[in-house]
Amino acid sequence: MRVRKPLLKPARPEFSSGPCAKRPGWDLSQLKGAFVGRSHRHPDGQAKLRAVIAKSAQLLGLPPDYRVAVVPGSDTGAIEMAMWNLLGPLGVEVCCWENFGFTWLNDVVEQLRLPEVTVHRADAYGLLPDLTQVDFDHDVVFTWNGTTSGVCVPGADWIPEDRAGLTICDATSAIFGMEIDYTKLDVLTWSWQKALGGEGAHGMIAMSPAAVQRLAEFRPDRPLPKIFRLTRDGELMGEVFHGFTLNSPSMLAVEDALVALDWCAEAGxxxxxxxxxxxxxxxxxxxxxxxxxxxxxxxxxxxxxxxxxxxxxxxxxxxxxxxxxxxxxxxxxxxxxxxxxxxxxxxxxxxxxxxxxxxxxxxxxxxxxxxxxxxxxxxxxxxxxxxxxxxxxxxxxx
Incomplete structure (x- = not known):
């Protein structure tokens, strides 16, 4: 028996998992207030970037003592920045059950070449590894939601409140779409192009006091690319968390992110x-x-x-x-x-x-x-x- 061809079509047929659909009612004319053709270092440009940081933290309900920044390279840049700056003083546990988790594992092993790495690997796509075996005396790297497998962690109960290591979470396809206990995450990263349908190339990173303390105390023995550096002369680059980006951002994309955040607020x-x-x-x-x-x-x-x-x-x-x-x-x-x-x-x-x-x-x-x-x-x-x-x-x- 043949299935009859449908007559009706979606009004917005964009279902890509990244870049994702623009918000309902999006129109290019909404970006007419963009600070284009001007320096992002100008006070008005800085104000736009600070607004993205403040609105994101407020809408997500991040703990008030978390530090938030706009960083280059989308979510990939943000998670790489976290790993290159923070991993090393403790052993590392990597949980992977789909493509991006395996990518972060490869970078930890092949690029950072850390000596003590424990892998928690799912047997197949569609499954999680045994999260009860994760040792939180070590630093832990994982994705909250496996974008390529459609498998997410079932909440944060498996993460203890009292832990010696840092939890570093790629949350890009979960943020603004899933309930997340941020207190269980010392670093979380995401991009504008996912849940809010923003434009690519820019990432966000949020860091707990424990992660900021690690930044201040730990000196990696590896070279850090300039766009990853969060310290200078042994001191935290605090201006990064106040809208002073590590490279030139697209102010058109910044404006689009601000409009998306305003839509989020208006939509509940x-x-x-x-x-x-x-x-x-x-x-x-x-x-x-x-x-x-x-x-x-x-x-x-x-x-x-x-x-x-x-x-x-x-x-x-x-x-x-x-x-x-x-x-x-x-x-x-x-x-x-x-x-x-x-x-x-x-x-x-x-x-x-x-x-x-x-x-x-x-x-x-x-x-x-x-x-x-x-x-x-x-x-x-x-x-x-x-x-x-x-x-x-x-x-x-x-």
Whole structure:
């Protein structure tokens, strides 16, 4: 039985997991107040950057004694900055269960070449490692949400209040979209391009008093690139946490971040963002429960991401394909959807198992996801008919 081609399409078919959809109602004219063509060192430029820092901290509800900065290189620059400045005096534990976690592991081992590294590795995409085995007498590096696997940590209960090491968390696809206990994180990093749909190339870093103390006391025995340096002549560069960026930022992107933060405040602040994200996941969850041909990549329901929602297909024909042919199958599904203007950039990450990934962060409207999903059903059905070895294999979606 063929699935009927849908008639309705999402009003905003952008579902990429980065850069992510712009906020509802976004228009380029909203950036007319940007401090462009001027020095970001000017007091007015500094005021814009300080406003990004202050509004971010206030909306997220960060502890008042955390230091926050705008840094270069998006979230990657922020997490690298943290690792290069802070890791070394203690052993390091790295938790990895998807592409970015493995990237930070590689940098710790191959670039920083730290001698004492313990790896907590998931057995496969869709799973978490055993977090009960993490030793917090060491520094711990992990992602809060695995953007490429759709698997997030189930809260912060596994992190003790009293710990000797620092917790360094890549939170970029969780921030503004998931509940996070910031007191359990000594460093958290994110970018504007994820949950708030801002522009890329700029990152944010927030540091607890313990992390700031480490900065003041620890002198890495490795060269630090200029754009990573947070100390000078043995002293903390405090101006970095007051809008004095380490390189020239795009003031157009800064303005876009400010407008996004204002939208966040108007849409209910952090509670409003979390509610929008939960609604998006609820839409997908209902669809998965009613669909015999799709399932979450995350195996434990407690770990299903509400932002980077990763799914895989279930069907004998699909499962009997080799990995390269499964990837080609998914590409054809996504191409069908994109050619009809019904959904862009929903293919899984190249390192993840073949499937689809729908960004469900707060800038995405639940109604658009509701309109996308019938297109996935239709495109899967059509691609299945093409791939089925015999007519009997193409009966329905199950």
């Amino acid at each position: 602040g952090l509670p409003g963002m979390l509610a929008r994200t939960r609604r998006n996941l609820d839409v997908v969850t209902r669809w998965v429960r009613a669909s015999p041909h799709v399932e979450f990549l995350a195996e434990d329901p407690r770990t299903i991401s509400s932002t980077s929602i990763c799914l895989t297909f279930r069907h004998r024909v699909f499962e009997e394909l080799s990995d390269p042919r499964q990837a080609d199958f998914v590409r054809r599904v996504c191409d069908r959807i994109e050619e009809n203007g019904a959904g862009f950039d929903i293919g899984s990450h190249r390192e993840a198992p073949p499937g689809i990934r729908i960004w469900g962060g707060p800038t995405v409207d639940a109604t658009d996801i509701e309109l996308l999903l019938p297109w996935v059903d239709w495109a899967f059905s059509e691609t299945l008919r093409e791939s089925a070895p015999s007519p009997s294999s193409s009966r329905g979606l199950g």
